[in-house]
Amino acid sequence: MTTFAPKHATTPSSPQLSQRLIFWLATRLGWLVLIAIGKLTRIEFRGREHYERLRAAKQSFIYCIWHGKILIPIFVHRYEGICGMVSEHRDGEMIAQTLHRLGYTTARGSSTRGGKRAMLAMIRALRNGGVGAIMPDGPAGPRHVFKAGMIAIAQKAQAAILPLTFASSRAWRLRSWDRFTIPKPFSKTIALYGEPIFIPSDISDAAFEAKRQEVEQRMRDLESEVEALFPREAGL
16 A cells, blocks of 8 residues: 655754754763863963862852853863753753763753743852852853843852853864864863952942943953963964
8 A cells, every 4th residue: 555645744854863963972972072172182270279269268159151161161170069050952951961971960041041940040059058150141142241140140149250261272163153162182271260259249230230241341351361372373
């Protein structure tokens, strides 16, 4: 007997199959690739005393990292039980599964979806003495524009904000909105920590916005500082 599929029936397209394959590979092998990249670059730390002081004081804090510069921080601070805020989008799921394999926990949500639930989960983790990590220009930009949610979380949890970024002597930069940076094998990488930032528990709306702008500028300045260490790469 010959059967015919309805005219409206479709078969999976090649792009859909490619996306599923990329998702499958990324969620199962991404963490191994990240570790390989980290181990094949020579990492030098600068400003790490800021991190060490917060740890010694048992002060809860949030790593503040631009979206395009998350790779080396994830490698350096793996297996420390850090809670990362990750979007609920498909790309976020790939990041979340990679983080889980590297000893992180996650609070799922962003400024565009599930944000309130993620904020509450992050605040709870910080109040319990934990450490968080947030990409303040994620999940989809604009690049290096600091969203206010991180300031609110730090304020409510009375957690410090610890800026962190990196630059490499040789790196690939993806043509994505965040110019995602991947150090090339055997390159030199400098991980740069900024001074901790504390948000007062009781400030006006105007002061809150001023603080957001201040933190954004300090993050931009830190990025300029680390990129200036490798000027030939900075413009790529």
